[in-house]
Amino acid sequence: MTENLRVIISGGGTGGHIYPAIAVAQALEKMLPNGVEFIFVGAADRMEMEKVPKAGYAIEGLWISGFQRSLSFKNLLFPFKVISSVWRSLSIIHNFKPHLAIGFGGYASGAMMYAATLKGIPSMIHEQNSYAGITNKILKNRVNKIAVAYEGMEKFFPASKLVLTGNPVRQDILTANQKREVAISFFGLNPSRPTLLIIGGSLGARTINQSMEKGLHTLCQMDYNIIWQTGKNFISKESEKVITKSKLLISPFIYEMDLAYAAADLVISRAGALSIAELQLTGKATILVPSPNVSEDHQTKNALALTKNNAAVLVKDNEALNTLVQTAIDLMEDKGRRDLLSAQIAKMAVHQAAEKIATELLSLRK
Numbered sequence: 330m331t332e333n334l335r336v337i338i339s340g341g342g343t344g345g346h347i348y349p350a351i352a353v354a355q356a357l358e359k360m361l362p363n364g365v366e367f368i369f370v371g372a373a374d375r376m377e378m379e380k381v382p383k384a385g386y387a388i389e390g391l392w393i394s395g396f397q398r399s400l401s402f403k404n405l406l407f408p409f410k411v412i413s414s415v416w417r418s419l420s421i422i423h424n425f426k427p428h429l430a431i432g433f434g435g436y437a438s439g440a441m442m443y444a445a446t447l448k449g450i451p452s453m454i455h456e457q458n459s460y461a462g463i464t465n466k467i468l469k470n471r472v473n474k475i476a477v478a479y480e481g482m483e484k485f486f487p488a489s490k491l492v493l494t495g496n497p498v499r500q501d502i503l504t505a506n507q508k509r510e511v512a513i514s515f516f517g518l519n520p521s522r523p524t525l526l527i528i529g530g531s532l533g534a535r536t537i538n539q540s541m542e543k544g545l546h547t548l549c550q551m552d553y554n555i556i557w558q559t560g561k562n563f564i565s566k567e568s569e570k571v572i573t574k575s576k577l578l579i580s581p582f583i584y585e586m587d588l589a590y591a592a593a594d595l596v597i598s599r600a601g602a603l604s605i606a607e608l609q610l611t612g613k614a615t616i617l618v619p620s621p622n623v624s625e626d627h628q629t630k631n632a633l634a635l636t637k638n639n640a641a642v643l644v645k646d647n648e649a650l651n652t653l654v655q656t657a658i659d660l661m662e663d664k665g666r667r668d669l670l671s672a673q674i675a676k677m678a679v680h681q682a683a684e685k686i687a688t689e690l691l692s693l694r695k
Contacts, residue, residue, distance in 0.1 A: 333364035333365060333366050334357075334361060334364065334365045334366070334428050334429070334694070335365075335366045335367075335368075335425060335426060335427045335428050335429075336354075336357065336365060336366070336367050336368075336427060336428065336429045336430070336431065336690075337367075337368055337369075337370060337421070337422070337425065337427040337429070337430040337431070337441065337445060337450070338350050338353070338354055338367055338368075338369050338370070338386075338430075338431055338432075338433070339369070339370040339371065339430070339431070339432045339433070339435075339437055339438040339441035339442060340371065340377070340432055340433030340434050340435050340437065340438040341371035341372055341375050341376065341377030341381075341433075341435045341437055341438070342371075342372060342375050342376075342377070342434075342435040342436070342437070343376070343435070343601075345434075345457055345601050345602050345603040346377075346433045346434045346435050346438070346457070347371075347376065347377045347380050347381065347433075348380075348497070348498070348499065348603060349433055349455060349457060349496055349497040349498075349603065349682075349683070349686075350369065350381075350431075350433045351380070351381065351384045351386070352497035352498065352499065352500075352682075352683040353431065353455075353497060353683050353686050353687055353690070354367050354369075354384075354386060355500075355683065356497070356683035356684050356686070356687040357687045357690075357691075360684070360687055360688075360691070367386050367387070368386075368387055368388070368389060368421065368425050368427075369381045369386050369387065369388040369389070370388065370389050370390075370391060370418065370421060370437055370438075370441045371388055371389075371390055371391070371435070371437045372390060372391055372393050372435065372436060372437040373390030373391060373392055373393075374390075375435075375437075377437075378390055389417075389421055390437075391413075391414040391417055391418065391437045391440055391441070392410050392413050392414060392417070393410050393411070393413075393414040393436045393437050393439075393440055411440060414436075414437065414440035414441075415440045415443055415444050417440075418440050418441045418443070418444035418445070419444045419447070419448070421441075421444075422444055422445060422448050422450065427445070427450055428450075428451070428694060428695075429450065429451050429452070429453075429690055429691075429693060429694065430442060430445035430450045430451070430452045430453075431452070431453045431454065431455065431686075431690050432452070432453075432454045432455070432464075432465075432468065432472075433454070433455050433457070434454075434455070434456070434457065434462050434464055434465055435464060436464060438454070438464055439464040439467060439468065442454060442468050442471070442472065443467075443468065443471065446468070446471040446472060451473055451693035451694065451695060452471070452472040452473055452693075453472055453473060453474040453475070453476060453686075453689065453690050453693060454468055454469075454472050454474075454475055454476070455475075455476040455477075455494070455686060456475065456476070456477050456478065456482065456485075456486075457478055457496050457602035457603065457606075458478070458479075458602045458627045458630070458631055459478070459479040459481075459482075459602075459627070459630045459631050459633075459634045460485075460625055460626075460627040460630040460631075461482065461485035461486065462624065462625075462627070463624065463625075465485075465486075466485060466486075469485070469486045469487060469490070470487070472490070473490070473693050474490050474492055474689055474690075474693065475487075475490045475491055475492070476492050476493075476494040476685070476686050476689060477491055477492070477493055477494065478493075478494070478495050478496045478602060478606065478679065478682075479493075479634055480493060492685070492689050493679065494679065494682050494685040494686045494689065495606065495678070495679025495680070495681075495682035495685070496602055496603060496605075496606035496679070496682055497606075497682040497683035497686065498603065498606050498607050498610055498682070499586075499587075501586075501587040502586065502587050502590065502607050502610060502611065503610060504587065505587040505588070505590040505591045505611045506590075506591060506611060506612070507591075508587060508588060508591040509591045509592065511588065511591070512588035512589070512591035512592035513592055515585065515588050516554075516556060516578060516588070516589075516592055517576070517578075518554040518576055518592060519554055519576055522552050522553055522554050522575075522576070523553055523554070523594040523595070523661055523664075524553065524554040524555070524556065524592045524593050524594050524595075525548075525553050525554070525555050525556070525593070525594070525595050525596075525597070525657060525661060526556045526558075526589055526590070526592070526593035526595070526596045526597070526613075527541055527555070527556065527557040527558065527596075527597045528558045528583070528586075528589070528596065528597070528598050528599075528604070529558065529559070529560055529598070529599055534560065534599050534618065534620065535563070536618060536620075536646050536649050536650070537597060537599070537618055537649065537653070538559055538560070538563045538565075539650060540618075540649045540650050540653040540654060541557060541565075541597075541653075541654065542565055542566070542567050543650060543654070544653070544654025544655070545565070545567045545568060545571055545654075546567065546570075546571050547654060547655075547658070548575065548654055548657070548658065549571045549572075549573035549574065549575045549577055550573070550574055550575075551574065551575060551658060551661065552574055552575065553575045553576075553661055554575065554576045554578075554592070555575050555576065555577045555578065556578045556580075556583070556589055556592065556593070557577070557578065557579045557580070558580055558581070558582060558583045558589075559579060559580070559581055560581060560582070561581045561582065563581075565579055586607075590607065590611045590613060591611075593613055594614065594661070594667060595613070595614050595615070595616070595657065595660050595661055595667055596608060596613045596614070596615045596616070597615075597616045597618065597653070597657060598615060598616070598617060598618070599617070599618060599619065599620050599628060600617040600618070600619040600620070600628040600629070600631045600632040601620075601628060601631070602631060605617075605631055605632075605635065606678075606679075606682070608641075608674060609640075609674050609675065609677050609678035609679075610678045610680070612671050612672070612674060612675030612678070613671060613674065614660065614666075614667035614668070614670035614671045614674070615635075615640075615641045615642070615670065615674060616641070616642045616643075616644055616653070616656055616657060616660065617631075617632040617635065617636075617641050617642070617643050617644070618643075618644050618645075618646055618649050618653065619631070619632045619643070619645075619646060620646065621646050621647075629643075635674060635677065638673055638676075638677060639669065639670070639673050640670065640673035640674040640676070640677055641670060641674060642656060642660065642670070644656055
């Protein structure tokens with residue numbers, strides 16, 4: 330009997346690392362219907378420990394966390410966590426005996442992929458952002474291939490190892506634009522009005538939420554449909570006071586993101602790599618408000634990669650409170666500008682990213 334292919338997939342800490350990893354696992358399963366086995370490796374206290382099993386995959390957790398930028402007692406533990414995590418990773422490799430390993434970023438990925446390369450496992454990493462993360466920069470000379478989502482990444486990585494693949498997204502997002510009528514009905518929207526979608530991730534985006542709250546009365550006097558995902562940590566107080574001409578829907582979390590995209594004529598979003606990939610693949614006119622609270626300000630760099638191609642509008646986080654709502658109104662009133670932004674962002678989409686990454690990984694098989 331032919332031995333099943335065994336693959337270690339590591340990464341986590343954020344959805345931007347976890348969901349592409351799951352998408353690649355699903356692509357490998359389709360490409361290898363006769364058998365492939367996975368073990369995911371993440372940080373023991375992060376969201377991957379919930380999200381990966383929910384997707385149907387086994388996961389091992391490492392005792393690892395990031396280095397704190399401020400003075401912190403936790404930093405004294407960092408070297409011990411790294412040593413512990415590499416040792417644990419070597420044990421996982423010994424027991425699972427993988428043929429291939431792929432990392433998607435995050436500190437757990439760093440430990441696991443370092444161990445995999447120590448053992449000579451054919452290895453690959455995926456960089457989601459236009460500015461390389463520290464873990465992947467450390468691993469760049471150890472792995473065999475580096476999949477990237479943006480052009481020009483040779484400034485961070487050896488050019489000979491680079492493969493442009495894009496960022497994988499969920500399958501339902503890929504078919505979002507075929508579902509507009511379903512989406513209008515699902516959310517109970519007025520089909521004759523344009524729809525503004527405001528998203529900030531599952532935890533919300535404080536600046537976006539505060540900006541919407543400040544300008545909600547003005548926004549709601551317009552003839553729009555408004556879908557606002559606030560995240561679980563924010564409750565709108567102004568929405569109870571506003572007499573609205575708009576159709577206003579507020580929710581802590583939107584599970585049916587494919588339908589939310591399908592309904593949207595304009596999107597306000599942070600500039601995380603996964604969000605941008607979804608916006609490119611759905612071709613949505615977009616206002617990006619990059620979070621300043623990320624390593625090396627990579628969300629701003631992601632956003633600039635779009636704005637230089639006239640594929641999005643950028644509103645700086647420290648200016649959003651005073652300008653975001655009016656910028657949104659200006660675009661909602663200018664269909665021609667929205668159509669141009671939509672066409673330009675769609676041109677930047679890289680399709681079948683999960684399949685491309687899976688194919689490149691399989692090419693490393695000995």
